[in-house]
Amino acid sequence: MLLAAIPWGQAPVTAVRVVAPGARDPARLTRIFGVQPGDVLNRQALRQGVQALLASREVEDAQVELTPEGDGLALVIHAQVASRVSRLEFSGLPARHKELVAQQLEIKVGAPLHVAHLEQALARASEALKADGYPNASLEPELDFDVKRGTVDVRIVGQLGPPLVLCQLEATGLPWEQAKLWQACDVKPGRRLTLGTREGMRRKLLSALRRAGYWQAEAEGPFLEPKSCGTLARFEVRPGDHFTLALTGDPIPKDALSEALPFVSGEDGFGEGSEEWLAGRLRLALQHRGFLLAQVSVTQEVAPSGRRLVVGVKRGGKLPIVAVRFPGLPEDERLAATLREHVAAAPGQLRRLAGHTVDEDTLAADRDAIRQALQALGYAQARVDGPRLVPEGRGVMLEFPVELGPRFVLGTVNVTGWPEGVPLPPLPLATGQPWSQGAEGDGQSLLADHLINAGYPNASVKASHQCRESTCDVTFEVQPGPRVNIARVVVAALGRTDPAVVERVVGLQAGEPFAPDNVLQAQRRLLSLGVFEKVTVREISGQDFGLQRGLVVEPVEAPSRSLSAGIGWDTEEKLRLSGSWSELNLWGKARTLSFEGRFSARTKRFQINYREPARLGLLGQPTWVAIYRTQETFPTYSLLRRGMWVELGDHLVRPRRFLLRYDYQIIAPDAPEEVLSSLERAKQKLRMASLTPIFEWDTRDDVLSPTRGLLLSLQLQRAFPVFLADASFTKLTAGFSWLKPAGDSVVAVGLRAGVVKPYQGSAATPDNLRVPIAVRFFAGGRVSHRAFATDRLGVPGQTLLCPPSKPNCTTGELEPVGGAAQLLANLEWRVPLSGSLGATVFVDSGNTWAGVSQVALGDLRWGAGLGLRFETPVGPLRLEYGWKLDRLPGESKGELFLAFGNPF
Structure with missing residues (x-):
């Protein structure tokens, strides 16, 4: 049809057909094109549809054909589909260079191949080979297309040629x-x-x-x-002139000299006229080592052999800061205390405290922090002079001279030009609060950012104020500009991953405001799947202007399979072997299937896991299903468990997270009859089904090696006699861990408690003997009470019993049977020693009882100990010894543990 005769903006679209030989999913290409039957024919819509097809990387070229049909026009899109790589081979290259070329090509089997992109990548790979010492290296592609299948076999023929020797x-x-x-x-x-x-x-x-x-x-x-x-x-x-170095005055530590004058050790060159700068560097290096009052001079003179650099030092002694003062500040101790909170340098410092180094640069930063604090308190004209280090007694006094000036408070706050329908964010400004230009600027930035993330990318906010006497009125003039929305979201073609997975997880929808924060969150959600190395979200070429913007999501797939093995040893499990195999992108659906095994003297465990990530799991929550078999050996018995569990909830959500877990297991213990519950004595294989809601509040700064924050955990396990299950009980456990830095060290506090309520058996039987042994509480060991051996903490006659062969046993011969109530408390002080090595001082307390009615604080057992910690990227390695503070006759003095991970 002639362009001049096309009724743009009048005729309806009666049909949309995509002709794409070799396409995996022609219907998806139709959805990407975006024009639907019933739409009015629009030139721009057709152009944007073609742009979207090209952005998907599944199509190399597309043409639109218009034909009359019915009361309107039918659209036929002829798409040249990009062939997908079915095979990738290299020849003529050693293994190392094959890997180098593959990294540059970034070709993945299953992904579309664009010839133009391949040529560019081959050019980059050739340059990489030349940079590796092969100036005549060449790479030639051999492409074998299968048009019917829409695939291409890629073979790269390489020739390195002679190397540069x-x-x-x-x-x-x-x-x-x-x-x-x-x-x-x-x-x-x-x-x-x-x-x-x-x-x-x-x-x-x-x-x-x-x-x-x-x-x-x-x-x-x-x-x-x-x-x-x-x-x-x-x-x-x-080479230039020859230099010599002359040192005068006090001796200079070699490491300080090397740090300040790098050209002496050959690390850097000497710049002409840099003497004053070098003197400052050396003075800072000496201050880092505690010589706070060091004086340094650097001069240059002519010598017979060339030139001489003369360094003079008067370093004085290593002096601590005895106090921090603010001359000129009114006698207001509360204000002075507030300002001291903004000063990193503190009394007692020689070199470091809490990682802070005292020198001229950090003291200047302290001065700026004081000035900003005063301005935030309303002293807009406050002046803080340079810091002074004044000798006093056996140390130095740190002084920051201050001139406060008048104090201003905020009067009225006006916002003009704010667009309708967009909620106004809470401003960090309120009538009667201190006024400062910093807070005013924060309000200005907050309003601008809020508008940008509401879909106004060109928004601008101008802040102004009028001050009279001690009051300032603030006005924000807003120019929002036009609102911009997302027109469409296209997922670029992938190799293995189903595009529907990305479309579901990305969370960006047509019609939503074009907001940078939403784009950033979309990238984070996709990266959290663990199947992508990188995710780029950008505007479609040709749709990066106007009020409707098209977006293309371009994930780069990561290797999806992993194999790992480990070996370790600790005092409880002795030699420990572990191994796992994982597929992180099962069926291209971002699901995970893994097999893992763990074998030691105490535990033999094999488990199969199936996981679905957030937005793809059951009820839109991460879902974890596991089938397992575990053989555990305890001091007086062994326990075989087989079963499965299903868990809903996201462990990565912070600070508040909710989890729900269903567990079904078959338990076969071989403990003596007097240790077993009545159910276990009646059934050789006990079946247990339970539902456990879990609530956690987590503000820790690190999961593996936290130094601050808290973790609160509550779990309520309810076992029901359903699905042929036998046990019926309720188990409540609670845990609390709190960590706080104290200088370089960390104080850690832990509190754990639990109780089990049985619903079966005779009321005359103790609660602990009415619930399965696998449910009971045991204490003592590396992660509970370190003054007692594993599981050996308990109350004699309740949770510690004599074996049948020795009814009149000694305290040391008592055997644990587990309790239905538990209380544990831990206090630790973790102190760094050198690098990753640290020391620990701890106090542990607690016990287990037969039931909640038997709990008595007088039964608490106390222990204290010392330990060494070595921090690794995956947690601490601990060597600890705990002494019993209330040792009973027949008990050991204490216990030694080598363990991995934090105790609580």
Whole structure:
């Protein structure tokens, strides 16, 4: 149909057909195109539909054909589908270079292949090979297309060619012998000249020249020349004047000198006229080491052999800060105390406290913090002079001279021009509060950010104030500009992952405001799936302006399979072996299937896990299903568990999270009859079904090695005699952990309690013997009470009983049977020693009782101990010894534990 005869904006679209030979899902291409039957024919809509198809990367080219049909026009989109890679092979390249080229190509089997992108990637890969020392390297693609299947086999034929091999070395302008030159460049004949090697040779040569006293040396090159033996590398060197260093005054620590004057050790060059700057660097280095009043001078003079740099130091002694004062501040101790909270330097400091270094730079930052604090309190014209270190007694007094000026409070706050329908965010300004330009600026930024995230990307906010006497009125003039919405969201083609997964998780919808925060959250949600290396969300080319913007989501898939193995040892489980296999993108649906095993002297466990991430799981919640078999060995019995559990909830939500867990297990204990419950004595294999809601409040700064925050946990397990299950009880457990930094150290407090209410058996039987042994509480060991051996903490006659063979046993011969009530308390002080090594001082208390009615605080057992901690990226390794503070006859003095992870 002739363009001139097309009734744009009048005729309806009667049908939309996509002709795309080889397409995986033609219906999806139709959805991406966006135009639907019934729409009025629109030139811009067709253009944007084609742009969206191209942005999907599933289509390399598209043309729209209009044909009369019925009362309107039918659209036929002829799409040239990008062939998907069915095979990727390399030939002619060693394994290391195959990997290098593959990284540059970023071609994944199953993903669409665009020839133009392939050519660009091959050019990058060729440059990478040349940089690796093969100047004649070449890469040629061989593509075998299957049009019917829409696939392409890719074969990359590579030729490295002869490498650049170093055989001669020269340095014009430098009268050094060959042996010295080779040594300075730290290379040997026969070395392949990669780009990194060449740059490394130049840097090492410069470093050697500086160490030899040529602090201003310059070197260009290496310039490469072919020789019969290989390649000549030639440097052009301008050594400059020769320098010597003269030290006067007090001795200077070597590490301080190297830190302040890097050219002495060859790390950097000496800049002309930098003497004052170098003096400041050296003074800071000395202050870092506690010499707070150090004085440094650096001058330059002519010497017979060239030039001399003279460094004079009067370092004084290592002096602590005895107090922090604010001369000029009215006698208002509350205000002074408030200002001290903003000063990182504190009394008692020599060098570091809580990681803070005292020097001129950090003291200047403290001054700025004081000024900002005063302005936030309403002293808009406050002035804080430079800090002064004044000798006083056996230390120094730190002074920040202050001039307060008048105090202003906020009068009225007016916002003009705010668009209708957009809620006004709470402002950090209120009548009667202190006025400051900082708070005014915060309000201005808050309003602008809120508008941008409400879909007004061009919004601007102007802040102004009028002050009279001690009151300031603030006005915010808002110019929102036009609102911009998302027109469409297109997911770029992927290799394995189903695009529907991305569409469901990304959370961006057509018609929503175009908001940067929403885009950022969408990227985070996709990355949290664990199947993508990178996620880019950008505007579709040609749709990056106007009031309707199209977005394309481009995830880069990560390897989805992992295999891991581990070996360890601790005092409870002895030698421990573990291994796992995981598929993180099962069926391309971002589901996880994993097999894991753990084997030790105490536990043998095998488990199969199936996980569905958030928005893909049951009820829109992360879902975890596990089938397991566990054989556990305890001091007096062993326990075989087989079963499965299902858990709903997101463990990553903070600070508040809710979880729901259903557990069904078959339990087979081999404990003596007097230890078993009546149910376990009646049934060799006990079946237990339970439902457990879990509430957690978590503000810890790190899950593995927290240093601050708290974790509160409540669990209510209810076991029902359903689905052939036998047990019936309610189990309530609560835990509380709180951590707070104390300087460099950390104080940790833990409190745990639990109770079980049985509904079966005779009321004359103790509660603990009316519930299955697998449900009872046991205490003592590396993660509960460290003064007692594993599971050996209890009350004699209740949770510690004599074995049948010794009815009159001693205290040391009592055996644990578990309790129906428990209380544990822990207090730790974790102190760093050196690097990742730290020490621990702890006090543990607690016990287990037969039932809640038997709980008596007088039964609490106390222990104290010392330990060493070594922090690793996945948690601490602990060696600890706990002493019994209330040792009974026949008991050990204490227990030694080697364990991994935090005790609570």
